[in-house]
Amino acid sequence: MCRSIKTLRPPAMPEVGEEDIRAAALQYVRKVSGFRAPAPHNREVFDEAVDAVAEATRRLLSELVVRGAGTGHQHEPAAGR
Structure with a gap:
């Protein structure tokens, strides 16, 4: 698909911010x-x-739910993001 969209789930990206989410959304809509x-x-x-x-x-x-990313629990983005 669009190679400039990064994987945002752990373990590829443990901390996901609003900026990361908006950038991926913008790239998708542009594509x-x-x-x-x-x-x-x-x-x-x-x-x-x-x-x-x-x-x-x-x-x-x-x-x-990301298995093998530490605790095996759901991934929750940082608060306020």
Whole structure:
């Protein structure tokens, strides 16, 4: 898919911040839309898509169970992120 999107789950990345999640969401939307930056008339829908992908990513990371990443419990991103 998009090689510039990093793996965000442990152990590849033990601390995931909001900036990491937003960057991955932006890269995904750019790849899917084919636009690095949207035209003014597409800005709102582009930004909404980035928000939706970021939220889905937060949810995914908070609910994943990663075995072999220490305790074997769910991975929870740092508070406030």
